Amino acid sequence: MTQTPVTTFPADETLTDERARELGHELGLRRDEYDQVVEALGRVPTVSELGMYSVMWSEHCSYKSSKVHLRRLEATSPRILAGPGENAGVVDVGDGLAVAFKVESHNHPSFVEPYQGAATGVGGILRDIFTMGARPIAVMDSLRFGDPTVDGLGPRSRAFQRAIVDGVVRGVGGYGNCVGVPNIGGETVFDDRYATNPLVNVLAIGVMPVERLQLATAEQVGDVAILLGSSTGRDGIGGASVLASQEFDEGLEDKRPNVQVGDPFREKSLIECCLELYDRDLLAGIQDMGAAGIACSTAELASAASMGMDVDLDAVHLREPSMASWEILCSESQERMLALAHPDGVDEVLAVAARWDVPASVIGEVVAGDRLRLHRRGELVADLPARSLADEGPTYDRPRERPAWQDGYGIVVAEDLPIPGLADDGDLAGFVAKFLASPSLAAADWVHGQYDSWVRGGTVLGPGQGDAGVVRLPGSARGIACALDGNGRWCELDPAEGTRRVVAEAFRNVACVGATPIASTNCLNFGNPERPEIMWQLATSIEALGEATRTLGIPVTGGNVSLYNESRVGGSDDPRDTHIWPTPVIGVLGVIDDAAMAVGQAFVQEGDVVFLLGDETRPGLAGSALQAYLDLPLGGRLAPVDLDLEARLAVVLGEAARAGLLHSAHDISDGGLVAALADSAVLGDIGVQIVPTERKDPAQLLFSESPSRVLVTTPSDSVRELARLCADAEVPLADVGTVGGTTIDVQGLLTLSLEDVRDAHLRGVPTAVDPSLVTTATGEVVT
Amino acid sequence: MRVGVITFPGSLDDHDALAAATRGGAEGVGLWHGDTDLSGVDAVVLPGGFSYGDYLRTGAIAQHAPIMAAVRAFAADGGPVLGICNGFQILCEAGLLPGALLRNSGLRFVSRPVFVTVERRDTPFTRGFDHPGPWSVPLKSGEGCYHADPATLDRLEAEDRVVFRYLPGDNPNGSARNIAGVSNEAGNVVGLMPHPEHAVDDDLAGGDDFLAMFAGLASDVPEHESLSR
Amino acid sequence: MPRVAIDVLLKREILDPQGRALERALPGLGHGEASDVRVGKHIELDLDVSGDELATTVESMAHDFLTNPVIETYVWRIIQPDERADANS
Amino acid sequence: MPRVAIDVLLKREILDPQGRALERALPGLGHGEASDVRVGKHIELDLDVSGDELATTVESMAHDFLTNPVIETYVWRIIQPDERADANS
């Protein structure tokens, strides 16, 4: 292989091998990765090429640490129209409609600039959805923050944590509200493990007629590449900015923030523009521009079609004309798409774009062969095999090792906790009220009360109303349901069982509203994969994820991996303290034939009978919310989840909902029975009297988080029918009480006034996070 | 009855407003901000959303859209015009309704159902309500705090032009005198912050308390219905 | 081409909740010294007009469009390159 | 007590969607003369500190709290009563 720079490249693009290797290193390319680049090219890369390879072969874009494991998730189902590897999974939901959905993280950007980080996270996942041909109809957000009730130093100070929460929630709302996609749910968790590394995962759902599905494989030689959307600027190329040391201009670094600013208004126009282009069948292919912008989208389109592409970077509409080629290529400016059109249709495409006031420029052409060739100021600046960039990056099977600290968890006594008020015959009700006000358990109204959940007129169950969000599909009685769940503490304790439990919970949440779960997506938030312990957590979790989703019949249609999430606890350098809890967040999609029959969480009617469906209460305080609340060390053993029982439970819930037997359904999870009762009672503004049928340890009865349990309420005249369904499906049910009154009562143990619980439940989050306690959960000024 | 709904760049609830008009028994007609005529519709709705991203000021850019000249003329002629949320903001910016919408006093976007009373039931948009309520309707806005100077407020009250009011003690955004919606002098132009188009279907989260608004609009009305009391 | 800066605030008699929130938050952040805090908009633009025309153009732009006279009020001035709020970026 | 005005803009290389939208709208309103439009925040406050301390106070306030230095930048100055943006209200 040659060491001499190719003379046909302009001087400012040319590097010596030594310099290129050095820069490559600074850009995060390993020595052997750099060699692989040289091998793919047969020469030393140009500056632009080096920039492109370093971004495309990064963990974020290439999944190099997780790929070998993600293969284990592969699954097939006749319903799946597009699976992992596409921008989003697409499933057939019947009636000629297909649904695209996917979840993605924006963790690091949300720490650096909470508002914009979260906002652009929403924008990015929406583009994944409409790239597939679907109109976005819902978003959900899963948020994990530090504990704002603990006041520490610097980033751990309350003010800092509150600023993150405030910015992220405003950002999710600011973007989603303005782009006009309803938020239908999510989760909000506070735990010190996320103090300097919040998790911001956003899921989006879209719908389309099956035939509108856009798969980027149809292009032909001569097809024209059109850049649609915002101008390309210097934002989001922080990582690649070491390339600027090539230039003379000093102090340029800080001018290249890796933060991007979102423009939801532009995104809205872009959505409408693209949907019109699909409907008029004007496109041969389309790709959104996320990480690595033009480099990534051109390489992916060309590679997917096994073709080449010639691109003229001078045609790209720039925000700053002085941008270097590598800056144009690596820019992550938001709200951009790359579309391919037949030459005859280009004028029409440009006209549609103009109507929606979306800037558009023709920047290239599909050519025979496999080369991606990029020109700038008339000269070639990059010439590489598209496939090498998009699909032939390095993959690693990194060393894995079960962490020694796992042994410590096993010996913690978790099931026998000293519960104030229970152990000492004191004020148990007072303790429970405080417990329910802890921000992770309290109602998230302060969060989703800032999100539009009504727009586009399909929301049947919005955030906080059911175990899953439910949206009726346009022009149909049919609806889709979606739940998004994670639990880092469970997964830290036991990545395999924890992951199974999380999958089971998301599955169960979809079943609770009466929908049939059909597919799943996931976002895997883990620490540093170069540490064998973390790699073990990741691999173990993925294996369990594959197994659980196959068993439950909810094949994985796609997802996202976010690694290098680290949060130093108390400034410690000990490896066991520096990772976030391993946090796979699972999204499950379900279908409900008649959306109007969806079942919510709220208790509805005095006199309704309360049943506990599913498993009996088992020891379930290991890794529980109670353990965390009492500040006890994480530990114990997770009771295994019976996935067959989960599947049968889901069948019963679906049939009961279709038959109209259920007034409410809510699974028992974080915080145990007391938390579930509080949710349903507060939401329905009606009390409940529970008469425990099980002779259990009171602590377990009230707080156990053991899986496969659902509280349902049913009018008394439906009881027999429900019992028959349960018997047929071999799902245990126990009559545990009655809806009514103004208290939450667990006989012999606990009486809470509904008023107190409501107050605790609604004030928990704002009290902890609102930077100025002048407002209540819904924005009223309290003065 | 043909009800036109204007789509501005950034309109979001145009689709819902059309559906609501249809559900109320009218024919929904889509209108485009860049057009200069109203296609002969019998009523016009300026829907909710973030026209032009709400950049600069809510409604500030949209009020200059080409179609607004036709809307002004239509309104001056007594044609029924309804502004919902962003549409209300546009009508205020355009001077077709008095006052302005400021940032919510709590400084946060507020999205939740509110109860409002219908204070005046002789406008084209309220004649369908058979009692003053309170009626439940979703509210979702960051700049919904109704403001006008005291003299204007007094005049509005005196002339019975406060059309919708939040319940005392449940004012979600700090609006002056709990005002949720107002009308012009003639009563044919009405604006409100909550979203009636999200409250026309009992199967959905928003309920159907405001179906009466669209049903009333669509119902046959005498040619020269008197709008003033 | 002159560059113009236009500063917009809510009229004094209108409560400015943002300013108030800021004022209330500042003491907690170690800045008890601040009072009468107002938060508004800062707009900068290059204008391809000169002389007498400049004032008329800015005034009409500000009055008709950049502000809502029902609630807002403004001042404007010509600024030099080093007075741009983004001069240091 | 000195009154301080702080003008905040997004850094120059960062997209300013508001400024862009405004710039695109202005020609339609008969103001084709405007270019390089940026929209940011204008903050005014009275500060009960003086002399050397003033600069330190404002800088720390602006840096730590009023702006996010990752994306925003600012300038500040002392203003006279008639330079208040709400002087005319």
Ligand SMILES: Nc1ncnc2c1ncn2[C@@H]1O[C@H](COP(=O)(O)OP(=O)(O)O)[C@@H](O)[C@H]1O
């Ligand atoms: N970040 C969020 N965005 C939207 N909805 C949320 C968010 N966080 C929580 N929710 C909603 O609030 C409700 C309560 O959430 P959570 O506290 O996680 O309780 P649960 O254990 O019932 O899932 C759920 O309906 C959920 O969808």
Ligand SMILES: [Mg+2]
């Ligand atoms: Mg949950």
